[in-house]
Amino acid sequence: MAFYVWTPIGADSAHLDTSWPALSEWSDNRTPDGELGWKTFIGSEVCLATPWSQLPAELWLVEVDGEHFNTPTEILWERIKPIELIGTLKETDVAEVAYVWAQQQYLDEMVHRPFPHTSKFRIEWVANAFKNLRAFMDSQPYDEALLDKHSFTPLTLAIRVVRLAQLGEYRKAWANACNIPNSCNVKDTRLAMAGRLREVMNGN
16 A cells, blocks of 8 residues: 655745655654654545645655554554655645546546436536636636536535635635545545646646
8 A cells, every 4th residue: 555745845834844754764763643653645545635734745655664553534654764756736736736636526426437317418517617617727718607507516616716726815725625525435536636636746
C-alpha cells in the first residue's frame, strides 16, 4: 500500500516542519500516538486531506516503518522516508482542481458506473453543463443561465469555486472545493480524484 504526506512549503509557513528528512533518508523517530507521529494518507484519502488553508504545499510519496497508529482520516507512523515528490499544489489551482474532481465524480457516477434509474437525458444535460463551465473558465462563449440549471452537487460546488476564485477569494474557494471529495463515499472515485489532482499539480 502506498502512503503519502502533505507538507507545507515556504519560509512564512508556521506549519513548516524543519525536521522533514532529505530525499531517500529516514526521518527522526516519533511516537505514533494521538497527534504525534508522521501523518500519512493512503491514496483514497489524499484529496480529503488537502491542506487548503496552508498552501502552497507539496505532496510526497513516502516509505513508512516502525510502529503506527490509525485515526479515522490518517495513519501516524514512527518513521518515514521521502521517495518521490508528486507535485506542488498552489492556492490558485483551486478552480481547476474543483473542476476535475467534480468531473471525475460525474464520470464514475453517471458514465462509467451509473446509478440505477439515471436517465440518458440527465447524463447528457450534466455533460453539457460541464462543457459550459469549461467555456466559462476559459473565457470562451458560454450560457450564463446554464451555470445555474442543473442538480448535480459536485458541479454546483465547482461552479461556486470558479466564481470565488475569479474574485480572488481563494480560501473560501478551497473550503468549497474540498467538499467535493468530502461528500464522495466511493473510495475508487476518491482515488481517481487523487490521480486528477496529480495531473493538475504536474501542469504547474
